[in-house]
Every structure is written in structure tokens, then in C-alpha cells.
Amino acid sequence: MELDLAREFYRKMLLIRRFEEKCVELYSKEKIRGFLHLYIGEEAIAVGIMDALSPEDAVFTTYRDHGQALARGIQPNRILAEMYGKVEGCSRGRGGSMHLFDAHTHFYGGNAIVAGGLPLAVGMALADKMMKRNRVTVCIFGDGAVAEGEFHESLNLAALWHLPVLFVCENNGYAMGTALEFTESETNISLKAAAYRISSRQVDGMDVVAVAEAAQEAVSEIRAGNGPVFIECLTYRFRAHSMFDAERYREKSEVEEWKKKDPLLLLHQRFPNIDIDKYETEIVQIIDEAVDFAENGTLESIDDLEKFVYSCEVIP
């Protein structure tokens, strides 16, 4: 891989890392409320996957969506303003951290019902196939989604109808606080996808290069009309599930062990020439600007409360 691309990956992963660290700080200051699910540790997946997409492709993801939104190119200003509940936010303050949306980048949210986004991605891909648009729909979800019926229903439909969907499972080993071994009879998730005759593989989700290569390959397969592809990314969440998690379900030593595989660390080891300090400085500025933007944002008038329930006015 070229150094330039490695630098770009590093910069994007660092942006996600520092952005979320700021979110934690702002959460403690009660600037951000509601649920806040951090992606720290999993940054390689969003960055590697989004790199393979073209601007027209569609993205569906989960409530742990800051990383994907940033990697897809939604402005940090608009994401932070959303968490502040401001009208300048990417969902006008109606969605919050879990429901980031952006029409310009075809970013269809932030779904907070586990596995709820999979059928939507299947439908989007169905529309693309029917309209003969050469697009890929990426659908990102966690290992918890695998236990839901919608996971199995959706994989079956995508395979049955040969739809252009890239399923990406971020397997961080825990559905909230319950380890995969306590919830799945078969813990190799890629095998489940293979059972639906979907081209399926496991990759090291801590290695952004590996994720990016797998994603490039998958997207080419899909664009060639070979139907859906499934990538299971083995990863780890360094932080708690959300801000209300005492983490009684895992050992500190396990977290420390995984931190040795920190995606930023791994990439820097491979490309020692990346000038980290330069990016740190640049990102501090971006984040400071985002905080300013969110702080100075507008709270929507309560007169507009009932907007966006319907596209046009209806008889009350």
C-alpha cells in the first residue's frame, strides 16, 4: 500500500478517535445527553470500508455510528451539532448520536434497533437492481445483530435475489455486556453467512489495510454482479458499551491485551514515516471548530416540533 493512502487512513482514524474523546468530555459536561456509544478501538473498520465506496453508494449502519459518519465524510461540525441537539446538526437535532443521517453522502442512519437496518439495506439494493443503477449498499451491524431474526431473513433475501449488498459485521465480541460465546452456538459469524450461499470472509478488524483490501475486493465482486458479500471484522471496543456501563462483564487484562492491537498503533508500526504530530495538531483544530459550531448552533423553535412527521400537511 502507498504511504499516501496509509497517511489518509491514519488521519481519518485519528479524527474518529479524538472526536469521540471530545464527545466523552462533552458528555461529562452534560453538553451531550442521551446514549453515547463509542467506536474507539474499531476505527479501522469504518475507514477501511468507506475507502472502497464511491460517492453514490448507500450506507446503513447502527447506533454506534460516529466513526462511519466521519469516515463517510459527514462534516464533524454537523455531527457534533447533532449531538448538541441543534438545528445545524446532520439530522436537525431530531436524531442525536444514534441517528446520524445525511442525504448528500447517502448515509441512511444510525439505526438503534439491533438488526433493524438490514432489511432496509436489502430494499435499497433491490431498488438499485430494479432501476439498473450500478451501486453498492453497505450495511454495517454488530455481532449482537446475528441473534436477531432480521439478520437471517435479510441475508436469505439478499442471496436469493442476488442483490448488490455488502454486509459488514463488526464483531467486537460482546452484545452489550454478553459475550458471543454465551449467545451463539456457532461463534464464527462468517460461516452463518456462508450457509446462505453468500461469499463470506473473516478479516482482522484492527488492521485497516486488511479491512480496506477486503472491502475493495468485495465491492468489485458486487459491482461485477455477483450478488452480496459478507465481511466479518474481528474487532474490540476499548471503551464501555455506552456511558452507563460499569464493564463488569470483562477483565481489564482482556482490554489491555486488545489495546496492543490498537488500529492506530498497528498502522504506525507498519508505516513509521507517518507524521503523527502533524495530524494531531490539524485534528485539534477541526475538533475545536466543531465544538464552536455546535455551541453556537440554534435550538429549533418549539413551533416546529411537529415538522417532519409527514412530508406534507395533513388534515389534523
Added chain:
Amino acid sequence: MSEKITYREAVRKGIREAMENDKRVFLMGEDVGHYGGSYAVSMGFLELFGSERIIDTPLSESAFTGAGIGAALGGMRPIVEIMTVNFSLLALDQIMNNAATLLHMSGGQFNVPLVIRMATGGGKQLAAQHSHSLEGLYAHIPGLKVLIPATVQDAYDMVALALADPDPVLIFENVMLYNIKGELDTEALPLVIGKAKTERTGKDLTILTYGISLFKALEAAEILSSEGIDAEVIDLRSLRPLDDETIMNSVAKTHRVMIVDEGWKSGSISAEIMARINEQAFFELDAPMGRVCTVEVPIPYASHLEQAALPSTEKIVTMGRKLMEKS
């Protein structure tokens, strides 16, 4: 041009014309293709439109309803058929958490022009997992529109009305109506979503109803008429939005109200209508309002028990007499 056709033929004609007029429209659901539709609405469509547009789905209500939402987001105009209203509960997550919320959660960026049709209602001895009337439950949800065609005209018109709407629309087709014949005027201007229709004018009593209960109410009104009670019968047509204006105007005229609803009483659309009349037209009332609803049991199999549970012409007549006694 006016013709006499069945309710089934009317729905079928509505869908066929929509598919002929708009390439984005397609039909998806269990047994809609090779089988021809569990109530034969789409019989022959597979041959007519091909398997790309008449899509047989696996028994995956949640995934194919969700796929309908996704396809709507992607610019198509899907019609999702759910075989029976009770099965729609398997897709309730998608209907309520996605179809109804996406426009709002996205701050107005993503609307969902999806039509979901489902067969509903009791009367065929299909017991407690195939016979319920859950339209009132769906009418509780902001973001959805809930239509109930009672007449052949509406069965036809509502397909196009729902497809023209930018937001998710649910259409409930009562299973007892599919074989009923009625007049269809294909040149008539369709009545918009959210407008009720006065099917019989009267001055003594307002009967508010929808779906198959409309015909029971009209029959009851004739019997009451022979006893000197002049009932006005209004077909609500849409449970969300409700046509408050037509309802309140009629209350102001008759000062007496009966609601006939095939749903259960508790937490029902009939309760909502009573509450609205209470809020908006309390001083117009000359007597407490009355309701004829389904008895609060899961629908039983045995015919006599099932019939005893459902609203009937007789129950409506009895309630009509009772309301006129009070002053």
C-alpha cells in the same frame, strides 16, 4: 364510466393500472405471484408483469416489509402485501421503528413512499390468529396514514391515493368484502386521504364507522328509519388522519353519536373519536355517546361465538334505540 364489480376486482384493477402507469410500482409479499395472492387479488399478475415486479417472498414479514421501506427510500413505489393483519405484527418493528420514524429522525431528509396492504377482520371462522382488527393500533402511530376502503369505489381509488402519497400508507382490506359487488366509476374524482364520506344523511343520530361495519350501519339505519329514527351514517375511510371537521359538523346537526368499530373497545379508535368529540363538541351532545365494538375476547373459532363477538346490525339498532331514549 360506471360498472358493477367486486371489491377484489376493484383492488386488483387499482394495482394493475398503477403498475401499468408507473414503472416504479411493484408488488411484493407472500404468495402474491405463483399462488395468485392468498385472497386472489393478484391472480394472473405474474404472467402479466413478470417476476421482477410481482415478487414472491419467503415467510419473512419483517425483512420484506423492511425491504419495501428500503426500496421506497431508493426511489421505488413498492406495494407490500401482508397476508393477514395478525402477521403484520411480525413486521411491526419495521413499520413502527423505521417506516414511521425515518422522515422525522433524519430531520426531513428521507421520506418513505411505501404502501402496505393487509387483509383484516373477522367472520370467516379463522379464530384468534387470523381475524383481528388492528387498524386502530396502527392509527396510534404518528408518521403513518391508515386507510380503510369499505366500498368498491374506495377499494379502487385508495390504491392510487396511497401510491401518490410521499409517506407510508397502510390499507386494510376486510376479508368479508372481497366478494361484495358495488359500483365503480373510474372517472369519478377520488376523495382525498383524510376525508370522511357521509353515506346516508339524517337528523337524529350520527353513526361513525368504517370498513365492513359501514354496511351493517346502513342496514341498521334503514331499520331505525322505519321506527322514526333518522340516522346519519358516516364512513370515516381514514383513521389517521381523522376527519374531525366532518365528524363535528354532523354532531352539531344530530346531537347524538354512535361509533361502530370492529376493534376492541379499550384503547381503540372509537375511544379516540369519543375523546375528540368530548374535546371539540361536548356542548353539542344531547346524550352520552354510545359504542358498538368487538367483545373483548380473542376471536373464537365457533361461528355462533365469533358472530356474537363482532358488531352486528342488530347491536347497532339496539344501541340506536337506546341513544334516542336518553335526553
